Amino acid sequence: MDQFHSNASIPAGDSGGSSPFDQIRREDEHGEWWSARDLQPLLGYIGWEDFRNSIERARVAIENSGQTSDLHASERPEVVRPRSNAAAVRRLNYKLTRYGAYMVAMNGDPRKPEVAAAQTYFAVQTRKAETAAVAAPALPQDYEEALVALLDKVRENKALDAENKVLAPKATKWDQFMNAEGLIGMTAIADMLDMPVTGMTNWLVDLGVYRKQRSKFGSNQNMPRRMYQTSGYFAVKVESNGKVSYEVAYATPEGADFVVEQWAKRSAA
Structure with a gap:
């Protein structure tokens, strides 16, 4: 586990830039990176431990995507030197690549507008970096070749426009609530329906979508029935706070639509 001082690297961004990120x-010498401690307030987190939970979720998501978490979100001790004569303080920090910082934002609290802003920033900037890395195409050698290339480009742009029109409504409806796995927390859905999450899951039990069960970790909780999991409406994940493991239910975008539609039918009845 490497160690770095809080002033070991100088921020590379322009102080007059439009984005705080x-x-x-x-x-x-290895390229650009972000300090998790610097990123924390920009994502709207006051407490370090709450923010660290988002980082640990991001590390799990990175591993699940086939990447190495230590390459993109490496845990490192940090020495902070106060301006006063007080002794130096050691604390935990993480060194985040652009992808690592993006995954942290994707695993942050979706109710925080700062998290949504970070997701947008890192998604756009990552796409720009990918586009810049693509080699420039060879120039046409004659007039006929230039016309063919232009026609191909026009067709490509038309196809992309048509695809974007189809995808746009799907991409914007639940995007801000989804984690890195494309799942939506039940608390976020309950907040949209303006009710406590326990009240919502009790209602889903009455509806036959959920059932009361005893978790394999010993707690009593409401969980989606197996048929609604296999149908792609819900997923149950095992998570941990570092001391205790527990099961957490999530909805897919289709499941979130289903819950909202059922609630609308209930309200109209």
Whole structure:
């Protein structure tokens, strides 16, 4: 586990830049990176432990995507040197690549507008970086070749426009609530329906979608029935707070639509 000082690398962003995420971006011999401690307030987190939970979820998501979490969100001790004569303090920090910072944002609290802003920033900037890395195409050698290339480009743009029109409504409806696995927390859905999550899951039990059960970890809780999991409406994940493991239910976008539609039918009855 490497160690770095809080002033070991100088922020690479322009202080006059339009994005605060650019202003805290750092660079070293390995390239650009972000300090989790610098990123924490920009994502709206006051407590470090709450923010660290988002980082640990991101590390799990990175591993599940086939990447190595230590390459993108490496845990490192940090020495902070106060401006006063007080002794230096050691604390935990994480060094995040652009992908690592994006995954942290994707696993943050979706109710925080700062998290949504970070998701947008890192998604757009990552796409720009990918586009810039693509080699420039060879120039046409004659007039006929140039016309063929232009026609191909027009067709490509038309196809992309048509695809975007189809995808746009799907991409915007639940995007801000989804985690890195494309799942939506039941608390977020309950908040949209303006009711406590326990009240919502009790209602789903009455509806026959959920059932009361005893978790394999010993707690009594409401969980979606197996048929609604296999149908792609819900997923149950095993999570941990570092001390205790527990099961957590999530909805897919289709499941979230289903819950909202059932609630609308209930309200109209």
